[in-house]
Amino acid sequence: MEAKSCLFCRAPLRRTFVDLGMHPLCESYVSEDNLNQMEPFYPLHVFVCEQCFLVQLQEYVSPADIFTEYAYFSSYADSWVQHAKRYTDMIVERLKLTAESFVVELASNDGYLLQHFVAKGIPVLGIEPAANVAKVAVEKQVPTLVKFFGVQTARDLVADGKRADLVLGNNVLAQVPDINDFVGGIKLLLAPQGVVTIEFPHLMKLMEESQFDTIYHEHFFYFSLMSAERIFAAHGLTLFDVEELPTHGGSLRIYGHHAEDKIHSVTERYRELAQREKSAGVERLDTYATFAENVKETKRKLLEFLIEAKRKGKTIAGYGAPGKGNTLLNYCGVRGDFIDYTVDRNTYKQGKYLPGTHIPILPPEKIRETKPDYVLILPWNFKDEIMDQVGYIREWGGQFVVPIPEVRVYS
Numbered sequence: 001m002e003a004k005s006c007l008f009c010r011a012p013l014r015r016t017f018v019d020l021g022m023h024p025l026c027e028s029y030v031s032e033d034n035l036n037q038m039e040p041f042y043p044l045h046v047f048v049c050e051q052c053f054l055v056q057l058q059e060y061v062s063p064a065d066i067f068t069e070y071a072y073f074s075s076y077a078d079s080w081v082q083h084a085k086r087y088t089d090m091i092v093e094r095l096k097l098t099a100e101s102f103v104v105e106l107a108s109n110d111g112y113l114l115q116h117f118v119a120k121g122i123p124v125l126g127i128e129p130a131a132n133v134a135k136v137a138v139e140k141q142v143p144t145l146v147k148f149f150g151v152q153t154a155r156d157l158v159a160d161g162k163r164a165d166l167v168l169g170n171n172v173l174a175q176v177p178d179i180n181d182f183v184g185g186i187k188l189l190l191a192p193q194g195v196v197t198i199e200f201p202h203l204m205k206l207m208e209e210s211q212f213d214t215i216y217h218e219h220f221f222y223f224s225l226m227s228a229e230r231i232f233a234a235h236g237l238t239l240f241d242v243e244e245l246p247t248h249g250g251s252l253r254i255y256g257h258h259a260e261d262k263i264h265s266v267t268e269r270y271r272e273l274a275q276r277e278k279s280a281g282v283e284r285l286d287t288y289a290t291f292a293e294n295v296k297e298t299k300r301k302l303l304e305f306l307i308e309a310k311r312k313g314k315t316i317a318g319y320g321a322p323g324k325g326n327t328l329l330n331y332c333g334v335r336g337d338f339i340d341y342t343v344d345r346n347t348y349k350q351g352k353y354l355p356g357t358h359i360p361i362l363p364p365e366k367i368r369e370t371k372p373d374y375v376l377i378l379p380w381n382f383k384d385e386i387m388d389q390v391g392y393i394r395e396w397g398g399q400f401v402v403p404i405p406e407v408r409v410y411s
């Protein structure tokens with residue numbers, strides 16, 4: 001086997017951040033017909049680069065195998081669509097975007113975000129490699145190019161006379177193993193006075209709250225502000241602002257522009273977070289050493305809860321079939337022995353089974369029918385929304401369980 005090296009700086013990768021063992025691809029839902037087939041499992045072994053402190057997974061599975069038919073439709077989460085709407089209103093105002101502007105979203109999914117720009121009469125282009133979700137976007141009048149984004153795609157667009165006043169990408173930066181090609185593409189595509197905004201889950205939150213279930217094969221990178229700054233700088237892009245967002249358990253939205261024409265000044269909140277990260281030790285290796293042990297303790301606590309509940313004869317259903325749920329359940333070894341079924345609003349997932357654990361995915365109505373004692377919320381980042389939607393379980397004394405950062409029960 002080839003020596004492992006950092007996907008950004010190429011330094012040898014030797015230092016383990018956490019090793020979660022072998023896992024199936026977390027979005028490879030299993031159909032009834034395939035239940036008796038073997039399933040490929042790949043390592044979920046995360047490293048931290050000793051040179052640039054970028055936390056990363058090795059590329060075990062190529063993005064072409066993951067993203068060309070994707071089960072994740074952003075529009076199924078109401079609060080995410082609202083988040084997109086708020087972002088659109090804010091950025092249109094801040095950058096004074098008009099019908100003369102051009103906005104490009106990288107990994108535009110089903111048009112959940114760009115539809116809000118379209119409604120304001122601002123020209124957009126979505127770039128989305130999964131043909132099945134891109135098709136839904138096009139039906140919503142969101143022009144979408146079915147492609148992976150990188151230097152080549154950017155060159156093609158620029159050759160067509162297209163450069164973007166705003167390039168945005170939400171939860172995509174972590175999903176492209178060739179990060180230098182991806183950020184290099186942004187550099188090319190961005191108009192001289194243009195701004196790029198990128199959102200990603202914040203590594204500091206992941207570590208503070210033991211959010212190990214956000215680690216899966218689709219996520220090659222786990223960024224701090226400092227590691228993102230270093231990568232953008234290497235491609236001639238300077239970060240000048242950052243927002244801390246509650247999405248996905250704690251995300252950052254970074255703002256960047258061309259290093260050669262710094263039209264925006266660096267904000268106070270940017271300096272403050274950079275300082276906070278330095279004080280927290282994101283540029284020191286020993287900071288990364290305790291995470292793995294915290295993860296094991298999180299697993300022991302969840303199992304303790306589930307074992308005790310089953311010994312008391314309680315029934316447990318899951319809510320949601322998100323990627324993170326699959327990392328959690330596979331790592332903890334939680335299958336039909338603890339959880340009878342899970343439910344999801346996404347009709348694409350209903351009737352299928354969770355990868356690895358083979359827990360059936362049913363429509364949400366199943367909960368009312370079977371009246372479980374506990375509902376384990378797998379997409380804990382949407383817990384408030386879900387506890388509203390399924391609040392009726394209180395009619396029979398049902399309770400909600402949230403597994404991360406530690407087991408919490410809500411009546």
Ligand SMILES: [Zn+2]
Pocket residue numbers: 006007008009010011049050051052053054
């Ligand atoms: Zn590195």
